[in-house]
Amino acid sequence: NTMNSKITLVLGFCCGCLCEVYSNESLVSQNYEKYSEMYASVFKAKNNCSNSKKTHDTSNEDALAAYRLGLTTGDSDIITMLTTHSFNFTWVPDSMVMNREEYLQFFEKFKEEAEKDGRPTFSMRFNNLIQKKVGNTTFETGDWTIVGYDRGVYMHAAQGGRIIWDMATNS
Secondary structure, eight states: OOOOOEEEEEOOOOOOOOOEEEETEEEOTTHHHHHHHHHHHHHHHHHTTOOOOOOHHHHHHHHHHHHHHHHHHHHHHHHHHEEEEEEEEEGGGGGGGHHHHHHHHHHHHHHHHGGGGGGOOOOOOOEEEEEEEEEEEEEEEEEEEETTTTEEEEEEEETEEEEEEEEEEEE
């Protein structure tokens, strides 16, 4: 009986890294509080590393990966750290365009709905990721899933190592 496991690198700034761990395509979601704390120190270290050789492409990719980690774990602190003050989110099904503060409120309500009626603790998975660089902006699109609740597609954009916008719909 062979167990198929893989580890996917989620974040690798100049002074550290975090990992999402999948086993048989299921996210293992334990110890994310530790990862959140690690991410906070990594983010500070990244901003303080004066001789980092990372390019904007890499920092955008790191920001997109870390943003997915925040969404995966439902960690609003990670989302807040990574989004610009001018960030906006569009929830396509209701044609709602939200600023960062409105989005954080929406996200908290979304998590509560996902956990209602005895469903498991919130955990979002991402599949079929595609990234494309246009100018100094990196775009990412793919599928999101909350097992037993909802699924859909999304598009995120990062510029200068920060998330500038997000758009999602459900299917």
